[in-house]
Amino acid sequence: MTSPRQLSVMIIGGGIGGLCLAHGLRRAGVDVTVHERTTARTDWLQGYRIHINPHGSRALHDCLDPAAWQAFLGTVSDAGGGLGFATEQLADLLRLRGEEIADSAEPAARHYGVSRLSLREVLLSGMDDVVRLGQDFERYELLPDGRVMACFADGTTAAADVLIGADGANSRVRAQLLPHAAGRVDTGVTGIAGKHRLDGPLAASLPAALTDDTNIVIPAGEGFLFTAVWKHDRRAVAADPAMPAGFLLDNTADYTFWAYADATARFPADVDALAGQQLTALVLERTRGWSPALRQLIEGSDPSTVNVVRMRSAVPVGPWPTGVVTLLGDAIHSMTPMAGVGANTALRDADLLRRQLTAVSRGEQQLVPALADYERQMLDYGFAAVRESARNTRQAGSASRMGRAAFRGVLRAVAAVPALRRRMAASIGG
Numbered sequence: 001m002t003s004p005r006q007l008s009v010m011i012i013g014g015g016i017g018g019l020c021l022a023h024g025l026r027r028a029g030v031d032v033t034v035h036e037r038t039t040a041r042t043d044w045l046q047g048y049r050i051h052i053n054p055h056g057s058r059a060l061h062d063c064l065d066p067a068a069w070q071a072f073l074g075t076v077s078d079a080g081g082g083l084g085f086a087t088e089q090l091a092d093l094l095r096l097r098g099e100e101i102a103d104s105a106e107p108a109a110r111h112y113g114v115s116r117l118s119l120r121e122v123l124l125s126g127m128d129d130v131v132r133l134g135q136d137f138e139r140y141e142l143l144p145d146g147r148v149m150a151c152f153a154d155g156t157t158a159a160a161d162v163l164i165g166a167d168g169a170n171s172r173v174r175a176q177l178l179p180h181a182a183g184r185v186d187t188g189v190t191g192i193a194g195k196h197r198l199d200g201p202l203a204a205s206l207p208a209a210l211t212d213d214t215n216i217v218i219p220a221g222e223g224f225l226f227t228a229v230w231k232h233d234r235r236a237v238a239a240d241p242a243m244p245a246g247f248l249l250d251n252t253a254d255y256t257f258w259a260y261a262d263a264t265a266r267f268p269a270d271v272d273a274l275a276g277q278q279l280t281a282l283v284l285e286r287t288r289g290w291s292p293a294l295r296q297l298i299e300g301s302d303p304s305t306v307n308v309v310r311m312r313s314a315v316p317v318g319p320w321p322t323g324v325v326t327l328l329g330d331a332i333h334s335m336t337p338m339a340g341v342g343a344n345t346a347l348r349d350a351d352l353l354r355r356q357l358t359a360v361s362r363g364e365q366q367l368v369p370a371l372a373d374y375e376r377q378m379l380d381y382g383f384a385a386v387r388e389s390a391r392n393t394r395q396a397g398s399a400s401r402m403g404r405a406a407f408r409g410v411l412r413a414v415a416a417v418p419a420l421r422r423r424m425a426a427s428i429g430g
Contacts, residue, residue, distance in 0.1 A: 002363045002364075002365070002366055003363050004361065004362055004363040005360065005361060005363065006031065006361075007030050007031065007161050007162070007357060007360055007361040007367075008030075008031040008032075008147075008159075008160040008161045008162070009025055009030055009031065009032045009033075009160055009161065009162045009163075009164065009357060010032075010033055010035060010148075010150055010158055010159075010160040010162070010163045010164065011032065011033070011034045011035065011164045011166050011328075012035050012137045012150065012163065012164065012165050012166060012167045012172075012173050013034075013035075013036065013137075013165065013166035013167035013168060013171075013331070014034050014035075014036030014038075014124075014131055014133075014166075015166060015167075015168060015329065015330075015346070016116070016119060016120070016123065016329075016343050016346055016347065017166050017328050017329035017330075017343075017346030017347060017349055017350045018034055018164070018166030018167075018328065018329070018350070019034065019120070019123035019124065019127070019131075020059060020060060020063045020064075020123060020346075020347055020350040020351070021063065021164070021166070021328065021349075021350035021353055021354055022034045022127065022130050022131075023063045023064050023065070023068060023123065023127070024062065024063030024064075024350065024351065024354030024358075025354055025357060025358070026127075026130060027063070027064075027065050028354065028357075028358040028361065029361065030357060030358065030361050031160075032130060033130055033131075033132055033158065033160070034127070034130055034131045034132065035132050035135040035137060035150065035152070035158065036131060036132065036133050036134075036135060037134070037135060037136040037137065037167075038133065038134070039133050039134040049113050049114060049115045049116070049230040049257075050113070050114060050115075050116060050119070050343050051111065051112075051113060051228070051340050051344075052076070052111065052112040052113070052114060052343070052344065052347075053111055053340075053341065053344045054108075054109045054110065054111065055341075055344045055345075055347065055348045056343060056344035056347040056348070057107070057108050057109060057110055057111075057112065058108050058109065058351070059344075059347035059348055059350055059351035060072055060108075060347060061107070061108035062108075062351050062354070063350060063351055063354055064122075068122060068123075068125060068126070071122050071125060072114075072119070072122050073107060075114060075118045075119075075121075075122060076112040076113060076114040076118075077112065077113045077114070077230070077231035077232065081098050081212045081213045081214060081229055082095055082096050082097045082098045082100070082101070082212070082213040082214070083095070083096045083101060083213060083214045083215075083216075083428060084096070084209055084213050084214070084215045084216070085215075085216050085218060085411045086209070086215055086216070086217050086218070087217070087218065087219065087220070087408070088217060088218075088219035088220065088225075088287070088289070088290040088291060088294070089290070089291045090207065090209060090210075090215075090217070090291040090293055090294060092415070093218070093408050093411040093412055093415065094411040094412070094414050094415040094421075094424075095209075095213070095415070096421065096424065096425050096428070098213075100421070100422075100425040101425050101428050113230050113231060132158075134154070135152045135154070135156070136152055136153035136154070137150060137151075137152055137153075137167060137172055137173070138151050138152060138153055138172065139151050139172070139176055140163055140173070140176060140325060142323070142324070142325075143159065146161075146324065147159050147160060147161055147324070148160060148161075148162070148163045148324050148325055150163060161324060161367065162324050162325075162326070162357065162367070162371070163324065163325045163326075164325075164326055164327070164328055164353070165177065165325070165326070165327045165328065165331045165332075166327075166328040166329055166331055166346075167331055168329075168330045168331060168334075169183070169184055169312075169314075169330045169331070169334035170183070171327065171330070171331035171332075173325065173327060173331060174327055174331050174332060177320070177325050177326075177327065178317060178320060178327075181315070181317050182315040183314065183315070183334075184312040184313060184314055184315075184334050185312065185313060185314075185315055186264075186310065186311070186312055187311040187312060187313050187336060187390060187393045187394065187397075188263060188264050188265070188311075188397060189261055189262070189263060189264060189311040189336075189393045189394070189396055189397035190261065190262065190263075190264040190267050190271065190308060190309070190310055190311065191259045191260065191261040191308070191309040191310075191311060191337075192259070192260050192261075192271075192279050192282065192283050192306065192307070192308055192309070193257065193258065193259040193260075193305075193306070193307060193309055194257075194258055194259075194276070194279075194280065194298065194301035194302070194303075194305050194306035194307075195255045195256070195257055195258075195301055195302055195305040196255060196256045196258065196297050196298075196300050196301045196302075197253055197254070197255050197302065198211060198229075198253075198254040198255055198256060199253060199254060200300070203300075205296070206256070206293055206296065206297060207293050209293075210227055210229075210256055210293060210294075210297055211229060211256060212229060213229065214226075214227065214228045214229065215227040215228075217290075217294065218404060218407060218408060218411075219290070219404070220401060220404060220405070220408075221399070221401065221404075222262055222263075222266060222286075222399050223260060223261070223262045223286055223287070223396075224260070224261045224262065224395070224396035224397075225258060225259070225260050225261075225287070225294065226258065226259045226261070226338075227256055227257065227258045227259075227297065228256070228257045229254070229255075229256050229257075230254065230255055230256075230257060231254050232253055232254050256297060258297055258298060258301070259309070259337075260283045260286070260287070260298070261311070261338075261393070261396040261397065262286070262396070262397055263397035263398075263399070264310075264397075266399075267282075268282070271308055272308050272310075274308070275303070276302075276303030276304055276305070276306035276307070277303045277306075279306045279307070279308065280298060280299065280301060280303060280306050283298050284298055284299060309337070311336045311337075311338065311393050312334070312336065313334065313335055313336050313386060313389065313390045313393070314330075314332070314333050314334040314335060314383075314386050316383045316386065316387075317332065317379065317383075318379075319375065319376065319379065320375075322368050322371050322372040322375060323368070323371075324367070324368070324371070326353075326371050326374065326375060328346065328349045328350065328353060328378075329342075329345070329346030329349055329350075330342065330346065332378070332379075332382065333345065333378075333379075333382035333383055333385065333386050334386075335385055335386045335389040335390070336389045336390060336392070336393045337389070338389045338390075338392035338393045338396060339385060339388045339389035339392055341385050341388075341389070342385075342389075345381070345382055345385045348381065349378050349382070352374055352377060352378060353374050353378075356370040356371065356373060356374045357370065395407075
């Protein structure tokens, strides 16, 4: 035990992980500020909803005060559908029901769907005294008294006992702290993604598998398709005249999201320059002979939502000498979207770091050992998630018919054996 101390923390970056941590620290009585380079909420918009799994739900529950947690629950939609693995003809290899995956009645242990826009709205609520907008971080300096000073592009500075880099995949904090770290590398896989509205005239003709469940389509040949259903957020974000119009930023409509992925070498060299309609035509060309329902899903998507996603992944980083600067979320373990756990891993970081720093403020731990323990755990589970997402990405870009046939056989075996079904459902539910 040590003496309680008045701890001050600076968080660089106002994304999901950084804001969640800020809530948790403020709730614990720790002096915290968030320094975000953008100047308006609309600068942070991203077009797709995200899946919050039980790790993310527990982190939000434990970091947010009760009112903010209830605001989150009042916004999200329950991700209650099942998960199917299917052939390109939409024939089931394995289909897990929603109740097999999410068997907990506890709100903090459930799966949810939420738009990034709505989640940030919840996380920014009541944080005007904490969040500093328009602060473009350039570098930090270690001070003689053991604290750290952040220097911003406008010439201002701020000092604290701890600085946390939560500034995303292109983190400037990481570049200074770990100049040897390679950052993200191209995996050699490219995706094309889009949204099919579920309130249009053609949506009623789609099968339930595409309007209720998440699907992983594993064809016998090349390519890979992922689909997920997103129900509208229960609370619409207040209208903002600065917000761009368009379905990509709409958090009030139900839709099925799809993403087709394959090896980058099997796409045209100019794929990044293609417009939405051209990208849709490209995916339709590559899925000739697939289920008519899958092709209808792709063809009926809003062209403004169809875009190219380059799959990039962080290179694992080993432990470093712990000091008063550390990292969180994509700033250290950026991953491809092929495991669907990037945001949840950042939330897990936030909750773990909240607990460590709260213990320091209460005199239960010393600062550097507490941060070292955080980094040890975070690097372990964070890069495990990176490896999982990278493995899934490589499989999506593989053209091995033998490997795909073997995987399809494994899925059929799991479907037939109750104990294996339960084990797989539990792994997804975690």
